[in-house]
Amino acid sequence: MSLSAHLVAQDSSWRQRSELAALADLPPQLDSELERLDKEFWVSAEKLKEVVNRFREELDEGLQENGRNIPMNITWVHSLPSGNERGTFLTLDLGGTNLRVCKVTLHGQEPPNPTNSPSPGQKFSLEQEQYKLPDHIKSSTAEELWTHIADKLSTFLSSKGLDKEYTKEKPMPLGFTFSYPATQDAINHAVLQTWTKGFDIKGVEGHDVAAQLREKMAARNLPLELICVINDTVGAMIASAYNDPETIIGAIFGTGCNAAYMSSLSSIAKLSPSDPRLKSSSSSGGKTTGKMAINCEYGAFDNAHAVLPRTAYDAQIDAASPRPGEQSFEKLSAGLYLGEIFRLVLLDLADRGLVFKDRDVGRLRQPYTIDTSFLSQIEDDESAGFAQSRQMCRETLGFDLADGEVELTRRLAELIAVRGARLCACGVAAICTKEGITRGHVAADGSVANKHPKFKRRWARALGEILDWDRREGEEDPIVITSAEDGSGVGCAIIAAMEMERRGRRA
CATH class of the missing domain: 3.30.420.40 (ATPase, nucleotide binding domain)
Structure with missing residues (x-):
């Protein structure tokens, strides 16, 4: 099911099914392109679960030995704080x-x-x-x-x-x-x-x-x-x-994406129980007990491109990056790249003569001209006639947008941000299912988590779909994002x- 169909399946109009109110009808060809993009960027609940299953495997691999795709770095932080420090x-x-x-x-x-x-x-x-x-x-x-x-x-x-x-x-x-x-x-x-x-x-x-x-x-x-x-x-x-004390995971949803959690020492196979650096931990019946904070560094998840729903635009970003083939998950979901995905889609449509006709798109050709805050401001714009979005596009891209083009940019910003938020739920879901965590607070920091107006709601919806929550109106979800302390x-x-x-x- 696509994003549009997912939001309000009963409605036959794509624009009415979207989270955003419609500004103008789009020409048929552009409307068709938007339908194509909707299908490309939507990640279904079934696909999310497939991603999470592979995510768990890569997390486990990183705990078994060094040099794996997700490194699961040992931090030597032996416990959560007492609160008396x-x-x-x-x-x-x-x-x-x-x-x-x-x-x-x-x-x-x-x-x-x-x-x-x-x-x-x-x-x-x-x-x-x-x-x-x-x-x-x-x-x-x-x-x-x-x-x-x-x-x-x-x-x-x-x-x-x-x-x-x-x-x-x-x-x-x-x-x-x-x-x-x-x-x-x-x-x-x-x-x-x-x-x-x-x-x-x-x-x-x-x-x-x-x-x-x-x-x-x-x-x-x-x-x-x-x-x-x-x-x-x-x-x-x-x-x-x-x-x-209900904190279970620390997460970053910003320029990059990553998470950390307290792992039992017994599950970290690459760390020997006899390691002298574990002298502060206890041992019982030959089995090491205690905890260790693990910094997952899971931005590198699925560098083999086995399960992530990559588009041609994602492939372009990877190929042009300083490290092609690395940080594959981050390049689909992190703040550094969302604006660039948005730019590449707009440039593709412009080069095909579907938007921005007879205007100088020189600025649009410059990599990373558009940052992620651009997308969040477009989605959060409640000004009359979306004047703020128009002005922002004028200042950033150097030309004015027609009504249909404003509509397109708003829909596109939504598609890319929704995909990013839904994928960001996968790493946390993988940790929770692996560790048997069913309740608690995910302390999240980063510009995407704390500044995008709809990220937390979209992330929570995706997490609930993955973990099959019975979500009831008025009840708090069992696992929620909290704004991380500094x-x-x-x-x-x-x-x-x-x-x-x-x-x-x-x-």
């Missing part, structure tokens, strides 16, 4: 677009000082600065990347007076959120497996990013001690669990606090 930490977050530096103070169960934590009941205080990554950095060298990061750390320490408060002898504890696939032999060690999110920085893959960062911090005499390297999904899970900042600080406590130290 305290101390002051610096955190660094290298994301897909920005570099963020935060000073985080954890209050634990102690009521925070109102002067530095104005929100009642908030268990942390945070001061932060965000620095946009220069475009050239994403294809530069390790030397340029870490020099840039060390410069920003130095700037932040100086601006907050922290360079006077801490010394090399008594350094400030630092947590590093590095949201890329990495192999960790310890919590303060991370070897980059492969760049994602459009990055292709030379001299980093196969190297310990913690060691590279430490080298640059030492060269700048920064009074910092790197305590932990974490992934943002693990941070989201830990930060949310600090306040919410995983890359607060979550990273909490993990640093947990690790220092494990070492018998306090911040």
Whole structure:
């Protein structure tokens, strides 16, 4: 069943079946194209279940041995937080677009000082600065990347007076959120497996990013001690669990897509029960007990293209990407790519003479001219005559749209966003069915999860279809998305606090 038929199966009009109100009738040829696109982008419940079944297999494969498609990275985060963690930490977050530096103070169960934590009941205080990554950095060298990061750390320490408060002898504890696939032999060690999110920085893959960062911090005499390297999904899970004990999974639905969860040690076959790094875990009858946070890195799911419903536009994106054949799942569902899928469809229709006739489509030919926020704003536009969408298209593409073209862009934005949301439910469903999880909160961070107006509802509907929920009006779903606490900042600080406590130290 297509998206249109699924929404209101009884209605014979595609435009009335859509979630969006119709603006204008489309010419027959364009209407036919929209029907074609509807069928290409719709993912049925049956297809979702097929995807989830294969997803589970790849998750299991990643727990069996290293080097599998979904790496299922061991993080050395041994537990969820107690909620009592305290101390002051610096955190660094290298994301897909920005570099963020935060000073985080954890209050634990102690009521925070109102002067530095104005929100009642908030268990942390945070001061932060965000620095946009220069475009050239994403294809530069390790030397340029870490020099840039060390410069920003130095700037932040100086601006907050922290360079006077801490010394090399008594350094400030630092947590590093590095949201890329990495192999960790310890919590303060991370070897980059492969760049994602459009990055292709030379001299980093196969190297310990913690060691590279430490080298640059030492060269700048920064009074910092790197305590932990974490992934943002693990941070989201830990930060949310600090306040919410019903947290089951940390997820990122933003530039990329990924999830983390607490796995039983006994199911991680690639980790030996006799590993000395597990000394904090218990053993019973020769079987290791306890938990370990697993960073799935499932953006790489189905790189073999066995089950994902790829279109010709998805294949174009993959072929033009810095790493063709990698991150296949991410390229269909993550925020970095949704706007590009939208652009490629519009360009295809324009090149075939179906839209934008007699107008200069030069800007439309530029890759990644349109970002995912463009799609969400179109779907959220309630202005008269969709004036906001028209203005946005004029500013972004450089030409005005006819009524039918406005209608087309709105329908297309819906099709692509719905497919993305439904596919995003598959990773969480695979974890839940694999672990026997039937209730709880999925702590989600990322621009798509928190800024797209309809993502959470569409994601929940798809999850219910996969898990065969008996959804009743007025009742809360057994598994729901919650907005994650600041995983890359607060979550990273909490993990640093947990690790220092494990070492018998306090911040």
